[in-house]
Amino acid sequence: MSASRKADIERIQQAAVWMARLWSDQPTEREQQACNAWRKSNPANEKAWQCTVNAQASLARAPANSGHLIARSRALSRRNLLGLAGFAAGGLIFSSGYLLRKDSSPDSYTELLTHVELSTATGELKKLSLSNNNQLVVNTATDISMPATNLLVLSIGEIWLENNGRHPLQIKTPSGTITHHGGQLSVRHTGTDSQVSLFNGKPASIMGRKMHSAFTLNPTQKINFTASKTDSLTATNLNEISWLSGKLVVQDMPLTEFVAELSRYRKGVLRIAPELSHLAVTGAFSLKNTDLILQQLQASLPIKVKQLTRYWVNICAV
Amino acid sequence: MSNDMQAHLSQLYEVHQGWLAGFLKRRLNCSHQAADLVQETYLKIIINGKIPPAVYARQYLSKIAKGLVIDHYRRWRIEQAYLESLQHLTAAHQCSPEQHLQIIETLIEIDTLLHNLSVRAREAFLLRKLEGLSYQAIAKQMDISVSSVEKYVAKGLQVCAVAYLEQTL
Numbered sequence: 001m002s003a004s005r006k007a008d009i010e011r012i013q014q015a016a017v018w019m020a021r022l023w024s025d026q027p028t029e030r031e032q033q034a035c036n037a038w039r040k041s042n043p044a045n046e047k048a049w050q051c052t053v054n055a056q057a058s059l060a061r062a063p064a065n066s067g068h069l070i071a072r073s074r075a076l077s078r079r080n081l082l083g084l085a086g087f088a089a090g091g092l093i094f095s096s097g098y099l100l101r102k103d104s105s106p107d108s109y110t111e112l113l114t115h116v117e118l119s120t121a122t123g124e125l126k127k128l129s130l131s132n133n134n135q136l137v138v139n140t141a142t143d144i145s146m147p148a149t150n151l152l153v154l155s156i157g158e159i160w161l162e163n164n165g166r167h168p169l170q171i172k173t174p175s176g177t178i179t180h181h182g183g184q185l186s187v188r189h190t191g192t193d194s195q196v197s198l199f200n201g202k203p204a205s206i207m208g209r210k211m212h213s214a215f216t217l218n219p220t221q222k223i224n225f226t227a228s229k230t231d232s233l234t235a236t237n238l239n240e241i242s243w244l245s246g247k248l249v250v251q252d253m254p255l256t257e258f259v260a261e262l263s264r265y266r267k268g269v270l271r272i273a274p275e276l277s278h279l280a281v282t283g284a285f286s287l288k289n290t291d292l293i294l295q296q297l298q299a300s301l302p303i304k305v306k307q308l309t310r311y312w313v314n315i316c317a318v
Numbered sequence: 319m320s321n322d323m324q325a326h327l328s329q330l331y332e333v334h335q336g337w338l339a340g341f342l343k344r345r346l347n348c349s350h351q352a353a354d355l356v357q358e359t360y361l362k363i364i365i366n367g368k369i370p371p372a373v374y375a376r377q378y379l380s381k382i383a384k385g386l387v388i389d390h391y392r393r394w395r396i397e398q399a400y401l402e403s404l405q406h407l408t409a410a411h412q413c414s415p416e417q418h419l420q421i422i423e424t425l426i427e428i429d430t431l432l433h434n435l436s437v438r439a440r441e442a443f444l445l446r447k448l449e450g451l452s453y454q455a456i457a458k459q460m461d462i463s464v465s466s467v468e469k470y471v472a473k474g475l476q477v478c479a480v481a482y483l484e485q486t487l
Contacts, residue, residue: 009480009483012476012479012483016472016474016475016479019472020468020469021468023453023471048479051482051483054482055479055482056447056475058428059428059448059478061424062425062428063424064449065403066425066428066444067440069400069403070399070425070432070444072399072402073400074395074437076395122402141402209458268401
């Protein structure tokens with residue numbers, strides 16, 4: 001690297017530190033003036049400042065959820081690079097953690113698990129054993145990580161968890177934190193809210209990120225919540241965990257909702273005309289072949305499935 | 319293109335395209351895509367207008383090819399993540415194929431720009447820049463101190479600017 005280039009990069013580093021200071025929650029008047037003085041003191045400083053400003057042009061065009069998209073895409077690529085063998089290794093990290101815990105200190109276990117991350121691709125299902133023989137099943141298009149032994153982070157997707165009740169486990173979603181004391185529960189975070197169903201076991205407590213107090217979820221109860229508010233409690237529905245056996249089981253589900261569910265398991269875009277919302281679906285469908293499910297729907301309902309490309313399917317009225 | 323260059327280029331193609339196709343096939347796991355990227359590798363050489371000397375040819379070709387594979391995977395994973403995200407949008411958010419393409423291009427640009435950033439620094443930087451969260455809110459969400467947030471944001475700004483500087487050189 002040439003000396004002048006090295007100097008350019010050093011100036012950019014300074015400009016970045018100044019800008020980060022001014023972006024803070026309460027930059028002072030004095031800091032503002034000091035930054036201006038730094039910019040004026042040398043034309044090269046001003047150039048570095050402008051470069052730092054201009055570099056962000058593409059960010060201005062970015063959709064708001066770019067951060068999640070980029071994180072998810074990197075998770076996909078990590079998975080892609082690891083390949084299938086690597087995936088088994090992902091499972092092994094969890095299981096060997098379990099073995100380690102038996103005869104060494106818990107600390108080394110935590111250290112071993114730091115930043116373990118796992119992703120499933122669309123249509124993939126992954127079963128894992130956690131410490132204490134707790135069982136975890138990860139549904140389609142899901143990103144999870146385990147920064148500590150008793151903390152599981154679900155960034156997007158759906159998991160099913162069986163906690164044998166020896167230690168509480170915290171599950172963090174973008175909406176908030178669920179403290180699971182034991183039993184079987186499923187957690188899903190796909191759109192903007194998180195959904196928790198506690199099938200059995202001990203009551204769980206849930207705290208939205210912006211809530212002031214936690215609330216309790218009792219066995220056989222299900223709830224939808226966002227960072228700041230909750231919907232009303234409903235009863236758990238076993239059909240909702242039919243994915244555990246590779247099936248989609250529904251009863252009188254509006255077709256539009258069914259298609260939204262199906263699309264979680266299918267690569268590409270699946271769209272349905274809104275005027276078809278009056279139709280309903282009942283049945284058990286195998287998720288192994290989503291093309292077949294589309295054919296079954298077309299055979300039994302007054303709809304037309306139009307395949308524009310393999311990855312783009314529109315469903316409309318006949 | 320001069321006759322001289324054309325002759326050199328055909329020679330470069332004849333001698334090297336065989337191993338290059340194999341090299342790309344191993345990385346892409348698909349012979350069709352490998353064949354496409356062989357063409358793109360030579361296209362890059364034509365655009366640059368510089369034929370590498372015979373002793374460096376192999377090194378030069380594999381360097382270009384490696385870059386193309388990285389770009390290929392970057393586009394692939396971003397397209398996948400974007401397609402997945404479309405599922406969560408309602409019909410009201412539908413946009414034209416050109417707009418989809420533009421968003422994907424922008425995402426690829428951002429991903430390239432932020433490539434040399436750690437996961438946490440990228441997260442903090444994007445939360446501030448794109449979602450407009452305060453340092454305090456980011457600190458709470460990521461469970462780190464406010465001063466770490468500021469450090470991560472500075473790192474993000476720096477990496478962006480350096481990548482930009484390199485692109486404009």
